[in-house]
Amino acid sequence: MHIDLFTMFFCPACKSQEIYAVAGGYLGQIYLCKQCGYRGSFVLEIDAADTPAATEKDK
Ligand SMILES: [Zn+2]
Numbered sequence: 001m002h003i004d005l006f007t008m009f010f011c012p013a014c015k016s017q018e019i020y021a022v023a024g025g026y027l028g029q030i031y032l033c034k035q036c037g038y039r040g041s042f043v044l045e046i047d048a049a050d051t052p053a054a055t056e057k058d059k
Contacts, residue, residue, distance in 0.1 A: 010044035011035060019043060 009031065011019045016035035024030055031043045 006048050008046050008048050010046060011038050012040075012042055012044050013038040015044075 008017065009019050009021075010017055011031075011033040013033065014036040016033055018034035019031050019038075020034065022030050022032045022039075028041055030039060030041055032039045
């Protein structure tokens with residue numbers, strides 16, 4: 001049985017999902033929030049399977 005698991009990223013500052021990975025340098029991956037302008041290597045990671053959004057994806 002195949003379980004399609006993927007991780008969703010949330011901005012730690014404003015909880016927006018409008019956050020994108022930008023070019024990672026020697027510090028590693030850096031994320032940029034389109035919503036509030038937050039930029040950093042720390043983001044909230046949530047498994048999609050644990051969120052209500054996962055059922056929506058199932059359609
Ligand atoms: Zn943000």
